[in-house]
Amino acid sequence: MSVHHDQPVMSRFVCRERRAAAAALALVALLTADCRLAAEEDRISFRNDVVPVFMRAGCNSGDCHGAARGKDGFMLSLFGYDPDGDYYRLLEEYPGRRINRAAPDRSLLLQKAIGEVNHTGGQLFTDESESYRIILQWIDQGAVRDPADTATVTGIRMEPGVLEFASPKQQQTTRVLATYSDGSDRDVTAWCLFLSSDEGVAEIDERGQVHAQRAGGAHVFARFSRFTQGAEVFVLPGTDEFVWTPPPAASVIDELVYARLKKLRIQPSPLCSDEDFLRRVTLDLTGLLPSPAEYEKFVTSAQPDKRARLIDELLQRDDFAHLWTARWGEWLRIDGDTNVGSGKSMKAAWAFYHWLLDQFLVDRPLDEIFYAMLTGTGSNLRQPPSNFYTMVPDGQIVPSALGQDVAQLTMGIRTQCAECHNHPFDRWTMDDYYGWTSFFTGIQRKRGREAREMLISVNVNAGPAAHKLDGRPVPHRFLGGAAPDVRDKDPRQLMAAWLTSKDNRLFRRHMANRVWEHFFGRGIVHPIDDVRISNPACNEPLMEELGRRFAEDHGYRLRDLAREICNSTTYQLSARTNASNRRDERFFSHASLRRPRADVLFDCINQVLKNRPNIRRSSRTRAIDLFEGGSSDNNNAYFFSTFGQSSRESVCACETSYDAQLAQALHLINGRTIERILNRNPVLVQDLMKRHPGDPQAIIEALYIRTLTRRPTAAELKIIEEGLTETDARSQKTLYDSVLWGLLNSSEFLFNH
Numbered sequence: 001m002s003v004h005h006d007q008p009v010m011s012r013f014v015c016r017e018r019r020a021a022a023a024a025l026a027l028v029a030l031l032t033a034d035c036r037l038a039a040e041e042d043r044i045s046f047r048n049d050v051v052p053v054f055m056r057a058g059c060n061s062g063d064c065h066g067a068a069r070g071k072d073g074f075m076l077s078l079f080g081y082d083p084d085g086d087y088y089r090l091l092e093e094y095p096g097r098r099i100n101r102a103a104p105d106r107s108l109l110l111q112k113a114i115g116e117v118n119h120t121g122g123q124l125f126t127d128e129s130e131s132y133r134i135i136l137q138w139i140d141q142g143a144v145r146d147p148a149d150t151a152t153v154t155g156i157r158m159e160p161g162v163l164e165f166a167s168p169k170q171q172q173t174t175r176v177l178a179t180y181s182d183g184s185d186r187d188v189t190a191w192c193l194f195l196s197s198d199e200g201v202a203e204i205d206e207r208g209q210v211h212a213q214r215a216g217g218a219h220v221f222a223r224f225s226r227f228t229q230g231a232e233v234f235v236l237p238g239t240d241e242f243v244w245t246p247p248p249a250a251s252v253i254d255e256l257v258y259a260r261l262k263k264l265r266i267q268p269s270p271l272c273s274d275e276d277f278l279r280r281v282t283l284d285l286t287g288l289l290p291s292p293a294e295y296e297k298f299v300t301s302a303q304p305d306k307r308a309r310l311i312d313e314l315l316q317r318d319d320f321a322h323l324w325t326a327r328w329g330e331w332l333r334i335d336g337d338t339n340v341g342s343g344k345s346m347k348a349a350w351a352f353y354h355w356l357l358d359q360f361l362v363d364r365p366l367d368e369i370f371y372a373m374l375t376g377t378g379s380n381l382r383q384p385p386s387n388f389y390t391m392v393p394d395g396q397i398v399p400s401a402l403g404q405d406v407a408q409l410t411m412g413i414r415t416q417c418a419e420c421h422n423h424p425f426d427r428w429t430m431d432d433y434y435g436w437t438s439f440f441t442g443i444q445r446k447r448g449r450e451a452r453e454m455l456i457s458v459n460v461n462a463g464p465a466a467h468k469l470d471g472r473p474v475p476h477r478f479l480g481g482a483a484p485d486v487r488d489k490d491p492r493q494l495m496a497a498w499l500t501s502k503d504n505r506l507f508r509r510h511m512a513n514r515v516w517e518h519f520f521g522r523g524i525v526h527p528i529d530d531v532r533i534s535n536p537a538c539n540e541p542l543m544e545e546l547g548r549r550f551a552e553d554h555g556y557r558l559r560d561l562a563r564e565i566c567n568s569t570t571y572q573l574s575a576r577t578n579a580s581n582r583r584d585e586r587f588f589s590h591a592s593l594r595r596p597r598a599d600v601l602f603d604c605i606n607q608v609l610k611n612r613p614n615i616r617r618s619s620r621t622r623a624i625d626l627f628e629g630g631s632s633d634n635n636n637a638y639f640f641s642t643f644g645q646s647s648r649e650s651v652c653a654c655e656t657s658y659d660a661q662l663a664q665a666l667h668l669i670n671g672r673t674i675e676r677i678l679n680r681n682p683v684l685v686q687d688l689m690k691r692h693p694g695d696p697q698a699i700i701e702a703l704y705i706r707t708l709t710r711r712p713t714a715a716e717l718k719i720i721e722e723g724l725t726e727t728d729a730r731s732q733k734t735l736y737d738s739v740l741w742g743l744l745n746s747s748e749f750l751f752n753h
Helices: 002-042 046-057 083-092 108-113 130-140 252-264 274-286 292-300 306-315 318-331 346-361 366-374 384-389 399-411 430-440 491-499 505-520 540-553 558-567 598-608 637-642 662-670 672-680 683-691 696-708 714-723 729-744
Strands: 153-159 162-165 171-173 175-180 185-187 193-196 202-204 209-212 216-224 227-235 443-447 454-458
Touching (some): 046 083, 046 130, 108 130, 153 216, 153 227, 274 306, 346 384, 399 491, 683 696, 696 729
Parallel strands (some): 162 227
Antiparallel strands (some): 153 175, 175 185, 202 209
């Protein structure tokens, strides 16, 4: 009885205990979940938290552990492009050496960073800093690898995107937000590296605060992870006295240039004189000086459109094609070699040069020229465009080098940095690099029927390029574009079609910029073949519209774009500056002084002196026509090298130098180029003395017009005539030769203004 009587009581007790236990377990589970969530929120990520500390402290920079071989026995990937490799080298290469999980604060990594242990890089931060806390907490949590599903950075943005300062000496704060693959955003300002395109205009400190220095325009940039992003800066002069009174705009080019100048309160210079314009445009379009007859015809003309008429006339001359063939001949490295085994024999170089010249003579569009070269196949003697793949260093086809050259030639992009690590100042990754390289892995060369002949072919079954880090094949991918299907196809044809498309902004902007640089001495993006996020266009709307017009409106025809540029008011501005634009070197508010190319200057000197130069191994009379440049001309090679002619060893535009140097001045003053002509071939002065006997003013004016494209001023004429005291013809000729020598050595002759 009693047993049966107690069963319900026991049952109720057990139920109460079970319910209590269940409630307790639920509470424990809830508390555990909360703790887990809190722990997850505080979980330090190696990729997203620790690596940014290394970057901000400079640990993985190129001059520290991010160097190719590391530093002091420890290597990190440059700017953290390989976090898995960094984790291995930090924890697994020498277990227990750099990280102490048992005593996190005694880890060698932290002790060196705070200066407790000798460190070549010195103290990087203190034990009270956020950087120290992050690394310490990560080690305390076990210094574990990030899970496979850890969110990664997909991009950054800098806010605000445009900073305007009413006057110098003001400050403004920026911030940088990173977007992750899980859709989240995070303020990463504290972990960015900052730089400025022009610290004279605007500086940016390590906190992202921008300091306006002087009036002008610039860009500031932030780098985080593998991304670089910038903001444009405008610093106004801080005065209300500015009145906008520019010369009339002649085209959309002027409207876009003026919009930027007006925003910066920079007044453009007035139009240049007819004499300055005649000299400038003739040199730029033909590589020659205007003749005395052309001078008289132009300056005495009363036609209101005489400048436009002159431009059209000069563009029709073959000289225009010869000048641009010389320019592209340097960029394409057209160079003959007496060693025919190299694949670039003299005959091949001659064929390539003259094929290119023929294209410019008929004004073939640039996109078609490049498509022909990029897909060049067959004999380099009978199919000259195939020489694009023979004019390479050491006669070796190296797919990665070809990819670099094509990117730089056609888009201005220098991909070299991405061969071994993600580009530190641009968007290109190693995957981008090797995906682009894959287009060139199948190119083959073999000898033809004669020793000088090289045959170019493509193996369409060639595999893609192998990634340098892990050796995996990287499928073909256009730079910044899609991955095409290349099965049983010549990958070059797909690449060339994509590249030269009128919709390809990278190609059309770059080609337009090369043309612009020719007429202004600097590109809208400068240097012209260093296009990257951290080197933006000085006038983005102008760059975009110029590229669009070149491709869509002009069909990539060089003469049409040259005509539009030369007819613009911007091109025709004077080199004389005013108070507002005196310091402007970037926004085209005035003409800049530009020294002609070495071959153009050489030709101009001989043109002035009516001299036929002695050029080795050539019947040509102009240096601009030498298919391999002047390096093999033993008679004049010193002049060409001294004045910066390209050695044609790389595709970089920097191979041609326009810098003025002391050696150049010394050569013109006492070298043999001018001296030899004046002493051994004194044709010019003798002819002038016969034509104008007893008329020193006419002779002096003729010398000025031939050299400087202007008549002498009254003051100049007076000084020269006062020096003409000799009466015999021989002494007078010596004095006129001295005048001519002085004109040829003047800055006014040596620079296009």
